[in-house]
Amino acid sequence: MADDGRDESLATDEEDSEPSCEEGASLSTAMVDDGSTLIRRLEICVAEAEKRTGKNAVNMGENYTVYLIETRPMDAVNDGRNPAPDSLWRRYSEFELLRNYLLVTYPCVIVPPLPEKRAEFVWHKLSADNMDPDFVERRRVGLENFLLRVASHPVLSNDKILHHFLTEEHGWKEAVYDTGFQAKADSRLRALSATFRVRNPDKRFVEMKHYSDELQSHTSQLLRARARVADRLYGVYKVHGNYGRVFSEWSAIEREMGDGLQSAGHHMDAFAASIDDILEEEEHYADQLKEYLSYAEALRAVCRKHELTQFELEVCTQDLVTKRQQREELATGMVRTFSLKGVTNKLFGAEAPEQREARLKLLEELICEGQDGVKDKTLECQEQVERGLVDMQRFKEQKDKDLKEALISYALMQVSMCKKGIQVWSNAKECFLKM
């Protein structure tokens, strides 16, 4: 996994440059090494969104949005040939299907999340309507981000279904279902919600699971509080718009002060209007946090998968121990532990030697199977732990980098907002001076 360091930095660079494919391309060309991830071979972007109408499963009319996925071979782009991209349209539900497939097929991978299905942490004037153009635009950005992250993941990017998703519009759904992942999906869901106690879980996974819970809790609290602050800030700015109206009224009855009041009023209107753009930009910050809120869930799932495997291993191992004990008892006649056989032997007399032999033979076979089973399970567990740890490390580095950038961009937004405030009130001050 030597590509990890570069892959994750590529993913985050891609995330920054979401709106246009060209920028994604230029950052990819900055990557020197020739790695194995898809992103190096294929330039991907989600260029547009369009409304469609159609009939749903129960033959009722519905409105939905489709997103245009454009791909171009990276070498052609690098050569400066600038070919026309291949493109196809996909809806959100298809992205969901792809992700579910990936979740089931790669249980040790922290699968990148999709942008939210429904608008959450909405503040007063922000639309919660899935068809709202601002929401659709942010979703487009989120979907592109998802594809770029998947395509730059060392494991996920090699998946055939992913390739198919990106390059061929038709027959993809059938191909996904053909993999039979649905069956695994159901058992995975059951496993995730099952309760069982693991005796010797790997400490690192326990810590990570705890971390994922905490991360979810903190990010959702932050998002909720931020939405409330946004709401209040909106109120403050918009109320100033009333000064515009009132100063205008006032200027009509004052001769000397009139001009000053009138122009100050215009600045108040501008001030009130400025909050819309400010908060729209902040939504992108919120989206970045929401991504990691969802990532926390994916991280948790990987930890749970480990727990399940570990639990299964413990069950196997315990089963083997029990069987060995039984063999020993049978072989030596010593009853170590209480067993029904022991009781019935005492009551009705021991069994005939042939029966004993048959039973012993059976036990030996089972013990053999059991040993193989434990060996396999141990191997499986070890592999999972290795893979899981690698991906968790990769995730950790990516998260620190991404979130730090997000926080910095938030601060930059605040800087910009303050500068606008200084501007407007300085202008208003000039107007008042002229009164």
Place this chain on the structure above:
Amino acid sequence: MAVQGSAADLSVPVLDLEEDDDLEVFSKNTSVADGSPLPTSPSSMTNQYHLDREDPEESLEQNPEERERDLFITVDNPESQVTAIETFIMYRVLTRTTRGDFDSSEVEVRRRYQEFSWLRSKLEESHPTLIIPPLPEKFVVKGMVERFSEDFIETRKKALHRFLQKLSVHPVLSHSPHLKAFLTAQDLTPHKKQGPGLLSRMGDTMRSMAQSMRGVRGRAEEFSSLQDYTDRFNSTICSVDRVTQRVIREQKEYLDELRQYSPTYSQWAELEEGLSETLKGVARSLDLIGQETEGQVQELSEVLVPVLHEYVLCADTLKMVLRRRDNIQADFEVKNEALATRKVEQETLQEEVDSLADRLEQANVALRADWRHWRSSLRSDIQTSLLSTAERNVQYYEKCLAIWESFLLSQKVDPAQHQNQEPSS
């Protein structure tokens, strides 16, 4: 001034803010309707014309503040007085003057609100067509304000101070014997007993009301346009006051949410390793922003609100003054008519009519002059307080900018480098 309670439900993700019927707060279209000024009625245009004509004379009347001031009054040191019957607050009124007719150059007395009120009534009686500065309200209608809460007393004290300030620079009122008595007499009781009392004042008001129904014939355009201005000024200044109160309320609610917001960053920081310093930095910055916001709200309340409030009260005074002038004119017109119709008692009637005519002329002259004085004060006060507000807001944003830039520097980011044009970055 309507009272509005905040009705935000914090337990629900989508906040439901109450909308003030009077104010269009949440319409996205905030541009001035069609950019054109409000339609001007003919009378308002005349109004402006008259104000035009007043201009050359106005320039002769310097801003009173700029003239040589010889009377300086301060109100401070509120102290509570307890008697068997009641508890009330006494304020210290300190006067410094170079005027010859004052016994000493510095006098200190203690006065209660009632006594300020007495002073104002006497001034109104003596100068019915002068615009007497307003007193803070006797009672506070707004909800549960303790009569003796610190804030209430402080606000009242400042308003009383401004009341006496305005009197001290008034060309006519500052020389009133009533004012002098108020400022100097250790015991006001003998002064309070003189002159027409409460009942006659009430009678006066009743008569005025009855007469105002009659209307005034031949009222000069000049005063009609003042009336028109007064009406519109009244509604406008009330609006400005309301908007300001709303701004303060919104700022306070923003501040409350901000205080809940910054801990979410510091709490998260405890979970993280590499990210911890950055998160703490944001938390710290938000805390500092909160402090600045608190200061800014306070300033708004202390500077702009009292001035607006004073002029809201003035609007009532203006109305009363114009009405009184109208009544004086009505008195004259009634007698004048009688003179024309009645043939007997011509001489006595003529005398009466002449004296009423004089009274009317005096009233008109006084009103005109004081109107100019008042408008000059208005302009000065409004400009000063709006300027102060704007300046404070600039300072607020400058401080907030510094806070965030300091955070960015701590993260080794050059704030100037990033041209933040892309929506996603």
